[in-house]
Amino acid sequence: MTRRPGPPGPAAGGGGRAEAGSPEPIRILLAEDEHLIRGALTALLGLHDDLVVIGEAATGTQALSLARALRPDVAMLDLQMPELDGIAVAEAIRAEVPGCQTMIVTSHGRPGHLKRALSAGVRGFLPKTVSAEVLADVVRSVHGGGRYVDPQLAAEAISAGDSPFTPREADVLELAADGAPIEEIAQRISLSPGTVRNYLSAAAGKVGAANRHEAVAIARRYGWL
Amino acid sequence: MTRRPGPPGPAAGGGGRAEAGSPEPIRILLAEDEHLIRGALTALLGLHDDLVVIGEAATGTQALSLARALRPDVAMLDLQMPELDGIAVAEAIRAEVPGCQTMIVTSHGRPGHLKRALSAGVRGFLPKTVSAEVLADVVRSVHGGGRYVDPQLAAEAISAGDSPFTPREADVLELAADGAPIEEIAQRISLSPGTVRNYLSAAAGKVGAANRHEAVAIARRYGWL
DNA sequence: CGACAGAGCTGACATTTGTCACCGGGGTGC
DNA sequence: GCACCCCGGTGACAAATGTCAGCTCTGTCG
Numbered sequence: 001m002t003r004r005p006g007p008p009g010p011a012a013g014g015g016g017r018a019e020a021g022s023p024e025p026i027r028i029l030l031a032e033d034e035h036l037i038r039g040a041l042t043a044l045l046g047l048h049d050d051l052v053v054i055g056e057a058a059t060g061t062q063a064l065s066l067a068r069a070l071r072p073d074v075a076m077l078d079l080q081m082p083e084l085d086g087i088a089v090a091e092a093i094r095a096e097v098p099g100c101q102t103m104i105v106t107s108h109g110r111p112g113h114l115k116r117a118l119s120a121g122v123r124g125f126l127p128k129t130v131s132a133e134v135l136a137d138v139v140r141s142v143h144g145g146g147r148y149v150d151p152q153l154a155a156e157a158i159s160a161g162d163s164p165f166t167p168r169e170a171d172v173l174e175l176a177a178d179g180a181p182i183e184e185i186a187q188r189i190s191l192s193p194g195t196v197r198n199y200l201s202a203a204a205g206k207v208g209a210a211n212r213h214e215a216v217a218i219a220r221r222y223g224w225l
Numbered sequence: 226m227t228r229r230p231g232p233p234g235p236a237a238g239g240g241g242r243a244e245a246g247s248p249e250p251i252r253i254l255l256a257e258d259e260h261l262i263r264g265a266l267t268a269l270l271g272l273h274d275d276l277v278v279i280g281e282a283a284t285g286t287q288a289l290s291l292a293r294a295l296r297p298d299v300a301m302l303d304l305q306m307p308e309l310d311g312i313a314v315a316e317a318i319r320a321e322v323p324g325c326q327t328m329i330v331t332s333h334g335r336p337g338h339l340k341r342a343l344s345a346g347v348r349g350f351l352p353k354t355v356s357a358e359v360l361a362d363v364v365r366s367v368h369g370g371g372r373y374v375d376p377q378l379a380a381e382a383i384s385a386g387d388s389p390f391t392p393r394e395a396d397v398l399e400l401a402a403d404g405a406p407i408e409e410i411a412q413r414i415s416l417s418p419g420t421v422r423n424y425l426s427a428a429a430g431k432v433g434a435a436n437r438h439e440a441v442a443i444a445r446r447y448g449w450l
Numbered sequence: 451c452g453a454c455a456g457a458g459c460t461g462a463c464a465t466t467t468g469t470c471a472c473c474g475g476g477g478t479g480c
Numbered sequence: 481g482c483a484c485c486c487c488g489g490t491g492a493c494a495a496a497t498g499t500c501a502g503c504t505c506t507g508t509c510g
Contacts, residue, residue, distance in 0.1 A: 406466075406467095407466075407467075408466090422467070422468070422469085423468095423469090423470095425467090425468085426467090426468055426469060426470090429468085430469095435468095436467080436468075437467090437468090
């Protein structure tokens, strides 16, 4: 949103720990669909002399085109956004905007999301429960080529393991997520109802669920959806 | 968006619309469980001369005890918080802290939540998709005795109508929410399995769902859960 | 090549479920 | 007093679902 007028000179010592001999601030692209939060985060980041938000996006596609145009140093992406989610945007940015590091900030950090994010080349992954200082430090660290993953999320991801589902099982489970009857799932995915039942049964067995609906709930909890 | 630092004197006509002859800022209690968002909102509100955050709470009970101790002018409450949700806190504050107006800020604004909030005496209800200016204006309006409800949410609430479920149906539906089999629901609520099935069948019929799981999904969407 | 795993399908069976009809008790309101 | 609605329950029946065994392809890997 705004930048206070501030002295344009070398970031006068103040709060920001400018790196030795580099007075240029880190240029951040902020993507977050909730207007209020987006503005609030910009205000927060603006308190640091060595960080500057050069662009704000409300959707995934908007974030991507802004990244192409502005070539920021760091893209801070919300996980859930309209059109394109944060991980997809990160993947595209890695491919198209070489100098730009990406990080994900999210409310609902599931183990599965973390894994997908890391394999998409994301360098930082943290929940919105962290403090402002941590956020700023992670931005600096990611910009410097480092990585940061929230310790608790990392522990969960390790203990949770990978998704136990085969690709097909995951497909079927996803279609079952809104409580549709098996017949409808079979039509949508062009399979025999019997096959759908077998997949669902297998999936439920793997996660120790009594029925597919419980299986869906469990899969959601782990971010396997 | 922001208020420039401005002279500290009597808010010189500029952005801060201090009420005639009252230079004292509005004292706000901010309750929000996500640390980062809490800090960011505080930073954002701090940009306004006429608003000051005098306390921050991370949980519902904490918010309540802080409200008792600090007697703020306005309590800005997140809807979903650990221990006690925003509406419960608002209700308690109405009863115990007379001078304090309450408002709810939330990510997931369902019609049902709005209704419950209003009947709990909440004066402002808005989603996190609003802009920072709106937030500040609503704080001022609520403090002045006014009300504000997000227009889109209000429209949804009106068109959605009240929850069609009887109290018992809602109970059973809630227990069915995580995909438990009927037998288990019956045990937890100490009912006969047949009765549970009847309630679920009635509930599904009321919302036009094909089964209880779809009914749960629909009820969630409207905030009836 | 042969073993193996996953995708896709079928059929049979027991269980769970949704649906309906119907019962009684306890409020509430006309 | 009576109608009405919610609560709680029973029994019966049909449909949906979960479970299991077994079948054919296909690709991959040693």
